[in-house]
Amino acid sequence: MELNYTYLPPTQPTPADDGDYKCVIDVSDVALDGATLLICLCGLVGNGAVLWLLGFRIRRNPVTVYILNLAFADFTFLLFMLTSALLYIVENVSCSTLELLNYLRPLFLLSLFAYNMGLYLLAAISIERCASVLCPLWYRCRRPKRLSAIVCALLWALSISVIATVTFLCISHHHEHCQLALISMYVLNFLIFAPPMVLFSTVLFIKVQCGSQQHHLGKLYIVIFLTVLFFLLFALPLSIWNFLQQFNYVAGQSQIVFLLACINSSINPFIYFLVGSYKRHCSLVSLKVAFQRVFEELGDNAACSEDTTMDTLASVC
Numbered sequence: 001m002e003l004n005y006t007y008l009p010p011t012q013p014t015p016a017d018d019g020d021y022k023c024v025i026d027v028s029d030v031a032l033d034g035a036t037l038l039i040c041l042c043g044l045v046g047n048g049a050v051l052w053l054l055g056f057r058i059r060r061n062p063v064t065v066y067i068l069n070l071a072f073a074d075f076t077f078l079l080f081m082l083t084s085a086l087l088y089i090v091e092n093v094s095c096s097t098l099e100l101l102n103y104l105r106p107l108f109l110l111s112l113f114a115y116n117m118g119l120y121l122l123a124a125i126s127i128e129r130c131a132s133v134l135c136p137l138w139y140r141c142r143r144p145k146r147l148s149a150i151v152c153a154l155l156w157a158l159s160i161s162v163i164a165t166v167t168f169l170c171i172s173h174h175h176e177h178c179q180l181a182l183i184s185m186y187v188l189n190f191l192i193f194a195p196p197m198v199l200f201s202t203v204l205f206i207k208v209q210c211g212s213q214q215h216h217l218g219k220l221y222i223v224i225f226l227t228v229l230f231f232l233l234f235a236l237p238l239s240i241w242n243f244l245q246q247f248n249y250v251a252g253q254s255q256i257v258f259l260l261a262c263i264n265s266s267i268n269p270f271i272y273f274l275v276g277s278y279k280r281h282c283s284l285v286s287l288k289v290a291f292q293r294v295f296e297e298l299g300d301n302a303a304c305s306e307d308t309t310m311d312t313l314a315s316v317c
Helices: 028-058 062-094 096-136 136-141 148-169 177-208 220-245 254-277 288-293 310-316
Strands: 014-015 021-023
Touching: 014 062, 014 096, 021 028, 021 310, 028 148, 028 254, 028 288, 062 096, 062 148, 062 254, 062 288, 096 136, 096 177, 148 177, 220 254, 220 288
Parallel strands: none
Antiparallel strands: 014 021
């Protein structure tokens, strides 16, 4: 299987003066892997709390369906990254690489699956929330009730199909086909999903800032904007690094981009809590209350007025 996926360069035994081989441990690599391990643990706890609260403790609405799936994708990514970081720490200490590669290949592919799903969900969230602001009456009156669930199901199917195709072509030992599949996957991310995510989240932010809610910017819109911003800052370098790796050009250490991606998947729950708990006066609120302030403030499930006509919808949209 020829797959350019190196998480960090394996520690190699080096010959000693007496001809024997000794293991040289890179302290910086171990430190980065340790930091990745700790961040993944924090992120797993945070996303686990999101899954519990939005899944069982907070009233379900179109927004929480997306956030719930995003938390699950981040949780899955962090779980695979935690396992990879742990294996690399063991590898650094023991200088054993042969058996390690057999575990890292599927872990890398599974992490790509969860990473892609996070990107797809952020694009869907940005598009739908932008539609709710630009066409509010259509969103409340004409939007299918199960649209969020349908979109999430289609995105999961797409992510599974993409990673299954990449896995099949890479396991078939055809390097050219494997490389082409990986490049196609990154082109799909860069050209199809990333631009709408950036465009619609920016339009959403500007529209709300310039509208009647200028002085009362919704917490949900702040959360979406910050989530997309942190994805661009912390998660996008992983796609760029892997894309450049297909052309045998890699800048910087690979474990750094994976560390940044783990930060992105771990930071979302803290964004939800900080934005939801923020007020002008200092006060402590529970995690559940903070999440309710973010995800229940817009009244997405409000009933549509019966006297709303198509002319009114047309004039708004």
